Amino acid sequence: MTMFDPCRTFRDRWFEREALDQEDWLAAHLERCPECRAWSQRVEDRERRLAALPAQPAPDELTNAVWGEVAFPELRIARAISSLERLAAPIELDARVAEELHPGRVAAASLGGLSPAAAPDVLERLVEEELADPEGHRAARFVGSLEPVEAPLRLEGRLGEPSGAPPRRRRGLVGATLSLVAVALLVVWALRGTGENAPPQRKLPLVVAESPQELDPLARGLALALGGFVEESR
Amino acid sequence: VTRNASHALLLACLALPIGACSDRGAPPPPRSEAVHVAEATNAALELPVPTTDRLLGARHRGVRRVEIYAGGASPALAFRESIVVAGDGRFGLEPIEALTPVSADWEYVERVWARFSFRYRDFAVRDMGAFLRNWRLVDLGQTEVVAGRTGARYVAEREVGEPVRYELVVDPDLGLMLKSSKYDAAGTLLRRMEYESLELEVDLESAVWTESAIDETALDPGADLREQVGAALRVPLRIPQGFELREASTARFDDREWLRLVYDDGVEPVFFLSTWSANEEESAPSAADRLLSARLGPVTVVQTLRGAEVLMGVGAIGESDLADLVESALP
Numbered sequence: 001m002t003m004f005d006p007c008r009t010f011r012d013r014w015f016e017r018e019a020l021d022q023e024d025w026l027a028a029h030l031e032r033c034p035e036c037r038a039w040s041q042r043v044e045d046r047e048r049r050l051a052a053l054p055a056q057p058a059p060d061e062l063t064n065a066v067w068g069e070v071a072f073p074e075l076r077i078a079r080a081i082s083s084l085e086r087l088a089a090p091i092e093l094d095a096r097v098a099e100e101l102h103p104g105r106v107a108a109a110s111l112g113g114l115s116p117a118a119a120p121d122v123l124e125r126l127v128e129e130e131l132a133d134p135e136g137h138r139a140a141r142f143v144g145s146l147e148p149v150e151a152p153l154r155l156e157g158r159l160g161e162p163s164g165a166p167p168r169r170r171r172g173l174v175g176a177t178l179s180l181v182a183v184a185l186l187v188v189w190a191l192r193g194t195g196e197n198a199p200p201q202r203k204l205p206l207v208v209a210e211s212p213q214e215l216d217p218l219a220r221g222l223a224l225a226l227g228g229f230v231e232e233s234r
Numbered sequence: 235v236t237r238n239a240s241h242a243l244l245l246a247c248l249a250l251p252i253g254a255c256s257d258r259g260a261p262p263p264p265r266s267e268a269v270h271v272a273e274a275t276n277a278a279l280e281l282p283v284p285t286t287d288r289l290l291g292a293r294h295r296g297v298r299r300v301e302i303y304a305g306g307a308s309p310a311l312a313f314r315e316s317i318v319v320a321g322d323g324r325f326g327l328e329p330i331e332a333l334t335p336v337s338a339d340w341e342y343v344e345r346v347w348a349r350f351s352f353r354y355r356d357f358a359v360r361d362m363g364a365f366l367r368n369w370r371l372v373d374l375g376q377t378e379v380v381a382g383r384t385g386a387r388y389v390a391e392r393e394v395g396e397p398v399r400y401e402l403v404v405d406p407d408l409g410l411m412l413k414s415s416k417y418d419a420a421g422t423l424l425r426r427m428e429y430e431s432l433e434l435e436v437d438l439e440s441a442v443w444t445e446s447a448i449d450e451t452a453l454d455p456g457a458d459l460r461e462q463v464g465a466a467l468r469v470p471l472r473i474p475q476g477f478e479l480r481e482a483s484t485a486r487f488d489d490r491e492w493l494r495l496v497y498d499d500g501v502e503p504v505f506f507l508s509t510w511s512a513n514e515e516e517s518a519p520s521a522a523d524r525l526l527s528a529r530l531g532p533v534t535v536v537q538t539l540r541g542a543e544v545l546m547g548v549g550a551i552g553e554s555d556l557a558d559l560v561e562s563a564l565p
Contacts, residue, residue, distance in 0.1 A: 215535055216546060
């Protein structure tokens with residue numbers, strides 16, 4: 001286990017000092033630690049000497065390659081994505097997805113090694129009926145796939161004549177009316193008391209703070225502690 | 235994060251449970267928790283979930299890795315912390331090292347809020363009755379070895395209000411949570427805690443206990459709070475569904491008297507804090523009053539100011555529920 005080492009932390013952060021914005025902490029440590037002070041002077045001296053070296057031009061091929069990478073970032077992204085290793089989903093996730101798509105099958109598969117379960121009664125009955133009269137069942141099954149034959153003209157003519165049966169349109173109209181009344185009653189029942197159950201109207205306007213700094217320090221501290229001191233909004 | 239040292243220290247303590255702040259010895263479990271546990275069925279009592287009692291009662295020392303996520307695949311903050319629990323109510327929680335870039339005052343802030351983190355940051359069943367009503371616990375029937383201990387794997391899902399899911403690895407002998415991962419409604423990982431090492435033979439001589447620096451006055455959450463304090467306190471009337479008042483206390487901070495109420499649904503805490511004065515007169519809201527809301531990570535804050543008076547709600551619940559809570563405390 002590595003313990004908190006201020007010198008190691010200081011040296012790690014020293015190289016990123018411009019990006020980290022931690023001058024106060026770094027300066028404080030520098031002031032009380034002679035080893036890190038000497039170390040930082042050596043590093044700065046080395047940086048100065050490196051910066052003073054004459055710049056060497058890069059080969060044209062390298063310049064072109066870098067320019068291509070910078071100018072077409074989408075190619076770089078596509079290459080990076082295609083090189084990623086495909087991660088397998090956790091077993092639990094696979095099982096839950098499979099259970100959502102095919103309820104019962106996961107459990108059935110996992111029980112495959114156990115003794116076979118009995119078929120439902122209805123399946124047993126249907127199989128027995130088919131076995132008792134195989135020709136009849138085969139004929140019944142294939143009737144639906146036969147090509148329909150048109151009715152004779154004389155039969156079509158008779159269908160156009162008035163008959164003694166009550167007109168179906170009137171029965172449909174009555175049914176539709178009853179349905180409408182039922183739906184209306186359902187809506188009235190559903191809306192009944194909506195006003196009583198609805199939350200009372202807010203007395204004060206709810207305004208989103210432009211910055212967490214607008215909050216009381218106690219509220220901000222409490223929220224950060226509860227969230228684990230990570231301020232980024234999701 | 236506030237950089238003011240004394241300010242942060244007081245803020246942290248004010249946000250703490252009364253038992254953790256004012257008592258140096260073993261704090262008794264909240265009265266209502268005992269009632270609910272007594273009411274629960276025998277089967278429920280045998281649930282191996284980590285309760286607050288077990289949190290304080292399992293004597294051990296260890297190192298934990300904590301990761302806080304902010305929507306990305308890698309943690310926004312990761313660190314190691316040492317924990318020592320005496321088994322009699324005393325505990326010590328200290329940061330060891332940050333594993334991600336942190337601000338200069340990170341270590342200090344973690345130390346200041348250590349009591350709060352111990353009680354509220356990680357999964358714990360704070361009330362068995364509320365847990366049974368609001369949460370579903372699924373035994374995955376699997377085990378996982380964490381820090382050398384074989385733990386049972388569970389999933390705890392909140393069934394009331396905004397969905398929250400925890401994946402837990404619990405030591406069945408200690409009732410101690412060895413590992414937990416918290417996910418929001420969209421399945422996004424919010425937080426992970428895992429023991430990296432764990433010792434049960436603990437030498438307490440060298441232990442450093444996390445102490446309190448503020449005095450609070452405990453109130454009985456089951457009795458009339460206004461009568462106990464003798465002042466016109468602002469007490470919420472509309473509580474988020476599934477939540478119950480668990481802790482109540484008053485404390486003096488920043489030259490003001492504060493009322494601190496903690497609600498929970500068995501697991502997740504929601505805080506309500508308001509200033510109060512014994513001489514304050516009731517006043518109707520003015521046109522300048524408003525509810526100010528903000529979201530910091532997974533946590534919502536709603537506050538309102540009425541002159542010098544401050545009321546606030548803080549918790550990982552929806553903005554509307556929290557606004558209802560705060561507004562319902564107003565006259």
